[in-house]
Amino acid sequence: MNFAESFRQNFIEADRWRYLWDGLCTTLLITALAVCLGMILGFLVAIIRSTYLRTHKLLIPDLICRLYLTVIRGTPVVVQLLIIYFVIFASVPISKTFVAVIAFGINSGAYVAEIVRGGIMSIDVGQLEAGRSLGLNYTQTMAYIIMPQAFKNVLPALANEAIVLLKETSVAGYIAIADLTKGGDIIRSQTFSAFLPLLAVAAIYLVMVVVLTRLVGRLERRLAANDRR
Amino acid sequence: MMRKIAACISAAAMAALLLTGCGSNLKNTVHSIDDLKGKTIGVQLGTTGDTLAGDIEDATVEKYNKAADGVQALKQGKIDAVIVDLETAKSFTEVNQDIQILDEEFADEEYAIAVKLGNTALQTKLNEALDALTQDGTLQRIKDNYEGDKKGQYPYVVRQDLSRSKGKIVMATNAEFPPYEERQGGEIVGFDVDMMNAVCDYLNYELLIEDMAFDSVIPAVQSGKADVGVAGLSVTPDREKNVLFTNNYAVTHQVVIVRK
Numbered sequence: 001m002n003f004a005e006s007f008r009q010n011f012i013e014a015d016r017w018r019y020l021w022d023g024l025c026t027t028l029l030i031t032a033l034a035v036c037l038g039m040i041l042g043f044l045v046a047i048i049r050s051t052y053l054r055t056h057k058l059l060i061p062d063l064i065c066r067l068y069l070t071v072i073r074g075t076p077v078v079v080q081l082l083i084i085y086f087v088i089f090a091s092v093p094i095s096k097t098f099v100a101v102i103a104f105g106i107n108s109g110a111y112v113a114e115i116v117r118g119g120i121m122s123i124d125v126g127q128l129e130a131g132r133s134l135g136l137n138y139t140q141t142m143a144y145i146i147m148p149q150a151f152k153n154v155l156p157a158l159a160n161e162a163i164v165l166l167k168e169t170s171v172a173g174y175i176a177i178a179d180l181t182k183g184g185d186i187i188r189s190q191t192f193s194a195f196l197p198l199l200a201v202a203a204i205y206l207v208m209v210v211v212l213t214r215l216v217g218r219l220e221r222r223l224a225a226n227d228r229r
Numbered sequence: 230m231m232r233k234i235a236a237c238i239s240a241a242a243m244a245a246l247l248l249t250g251c252g253s254n255l256k257n258t259v260h261s262i263d264d265l266k267g268k269t270i271g272v273q274l275g276t277t278g279d280t281l282a283g284d285i286e287d288a289t290v291e292k293y294n295k296a297a298d299g300v301q302a303l304k305q306g307k308i309d310a311v312i313v314d315l316e317t318a319k320s321f322t323e324v325n326q327d328i329q330i331l332d333e334e335f336a337d338e339e340y341a342i343a344v345k346l347g348n349t350a351l352q353t354k355l356n357e358a359l360d361a362l363t364q365d366g367t368l369q370r371i372k373d374n375y376e377g378d379k380k381g382q383y384p385y386v387v388r389q390d391l392s393r394s395k396g397k398i399v400m401a402t403n404a405e406f407p408p409y410e411e412r413q414g415g416e417i418v419g420f421d422v423d424m425m426n427a428v429c430d431y432l433n434y435e436l437l438i439e440d441m442a443f444d445s446v447i448p449a450v451q452s453g454k455a456d457v458g459v460a461g462l463s464v465t466p467d468r469e470k471n472v473l474f475t476n477n478y479a480v481t482h483q484v485v486i487v488r489k
Contacts, residue, residue: 091255091305176271176291176298186292189275189444192451192471 010196016187023183024204030100030179031166037105038165039158042112045069047142049113050120054128055138065113072110078171080107085175100172108165115161119154120146152223159216163209170205180204255306257488262333265485268309271299273405275444277463278312278483281335294442295405297321303488304328311486314338314461316376316420318484320407331485338465339477340409342425343450343458346473351456355475358428368478371423375408385423388430397435400425401455403443409461412440421459424478447472 011017045065052062072080081103089099123146131141173182184201188194259265267287272278274292282290291308293299299311300321313321318330342359344351362368370383402421404410410419417438429436439455450458450472463481464474 086301086305093306096307174294174298176293176302178292182274182292185274185444188448189279190467192447192468194448194452 006193006196010187010191010193011200014190016190019178019183019186020180020200020204021183023178023180026097026178027166027169027172027180030097030104030169030172030177031162033101034104034108034165034169035162037101038108038112038161041106041109042116045109045113046116046120049117051138051142053117053121054125069110069113072107073114077104077107077168078174081171081174096175096177099175100169100177104165104169104172107168108161111161111164112158115154115157116150119150119157122153123149155223156216156220159212159219163212163216166208166212167205255488259310259331259485259487261331262335262485265310269307271302271308271311272296273299273313273443276313277338277465278314280465280467281483282312297405300325300328300486303486306488309487312483313486314406314463315481315484316408317406317461318486319376320411321486327489328486329489331487333485335483337480337482338463340461340479340481341464341474341477343447343462343468343472343474344456345450345453346471348473352473352475354432355428355457358431359476359478361431362424362427367427368424371420371427372479374423375420385426387426391430391433393433393435395433397437398425398429398457399437399439399455401439401441401446401449401458402460403446404440405443406461410459420479421461425457425459 011020045068048058048061048065052058081100084103084106085096085099127145127149128141131145132138136144169179170181172179173185176182178186180201184197187197191197259268265282265285265288269289269291270282270285271291271293272282273296274294276296278296279290279292282288291299291302293302296311296313296317299308299313302308303311304325304327311318312335315330315334322328322330342355344355359368367385371385373379374381374383374385402410402417404412404417404419406419408419409421410417412418417440422438425436425438428434439449441449443460446455446458446460446462447468449455458472461481462468462474464477468474
């Protein structure tokens with residue numbers, strides 16, 4: 001079978017390209033929503049953790065956050081996905097995409113939390129003391145002095161976390177979600193050829209990651225523009 | 230501190246239990262193959278059940294990596310039915326009291342061993358072995374060991390007195406498909422395994438088993454990573470374009486599993 005024929009069989013015949021296209025849309029949807037959920041969770045956890053580390057307040061929330069970080073970072077995302085689908089939402093009729101968003105969001109949140117906490121802790125403690133001595137309370141100091149600087153420092157790392165998440169969603173097929181990877185698998189199961197479907201899937205991921213990496217690079221340069229170093 | 234962590238864990242466990250407990254009233258909505266129209270059907274990716282489900286009007290097909298995951302989803306009410314091979318369906322319903330097999334069945338299918346296109350030498354040898362094992366009743370005994378009244382009475386014993394001088398046959402399979410192949414205590418067992426052991430004993434080959442995803446079995450044979458694909462593979466026109474099949478060694482059909 002020559003290349004053109006194989007291409008026709010894998011993508012054109014029976015509209016098989018639709019598996020990739022629909023899969024791509026699903027992958028992007030899951031990634032986008034999971035990134036949002038992960039950011040919200042991550043910032044919350046990071047603020048609680050850094051508040052405890054700096055002021056020794058919020059002991060109980062800090063313990064819960066540490067448990068969350070340990071469990072989520074200590075177990076593979078596939079296992080978490082299966083637990084959420086088959087154990088936590090066992091007999092609840094629920095959209096699988098929603099399950100995936102929750103699973104990947106919770107997973108990503110743990111990594112985002114450590115990135116953001118690193119960013120907050122990287123701001124010299126003297127800035128906190130200065131804010132407080134000027135009469136701002138702790139929340140105001142965090143909101144107006146610490147967070148803006150920390151956010152700028154961690155933005156590139158956060159964007160990279162989003163890129164990693166995009167690739168991690170490739171295990172969504174375990175709960176029968178037809179994402180991009182599964183789309184390729186479906187084509188493979190129908191045409192029994194591994195070469196083109198797998199390369200096509202890999203190429204689509206690669207293009208998305210390259211584009212996102214470019215955007216992150218541009219963002220980094222923009223952020224660096226007003227740094228006097 | 231330990232006590233607080235323990236409290237957190239038990240709170241989380243209780244929350245999970247609460248969620249698991251609700252919505253246990255799951256009624257069956259599928260009573261015949263016709264009823265499958267417009268329903269959500271679980272299948273294992275790349276199986277003939279997958280193809281059949283794809284032909285049903287307006288049905289949503291959930292393609293799981295394992296048939297067992299589909300059954301799990303069925304029990305939890307996430308899908309309405311599962312289409313799977315009869316013997317596998319029986320193994321599932323034996324251990325799950327809350328599901329049943331519909332009386333109405335799809336058309337007959339034949340299981341055969343897949344070899345690489347063009348490898349007629351191996352195909353001929355395998356056919357010869359299958360014929361001989363059918364003649365002397367070995368194949369029937371292996372079959373009886375896995376289904377019917379005499380289940381478990383004829384376990385196939387691999388012969389130890391052979392030189393295995395012909396080399397080895399690598400068998401690609403997907404050990405998620407009882408009773409044809411499944412893992413028991415780290416070992417892959419089942420009808421297909423016993424049959425291939427008997428075939429290799431007859432031909433004086435050594436058998437090596439490679440466990441992989443079902444939709445990888447045929448590509449593994451095509452690419453030469455495995456010599457034979459034996460995974461309850463039904464002969465279909467699509468598959469025949471990609472691999473060579475031996476004579477059939479079992480006849481089966483697809484059935485529908487639903488909740489009780």
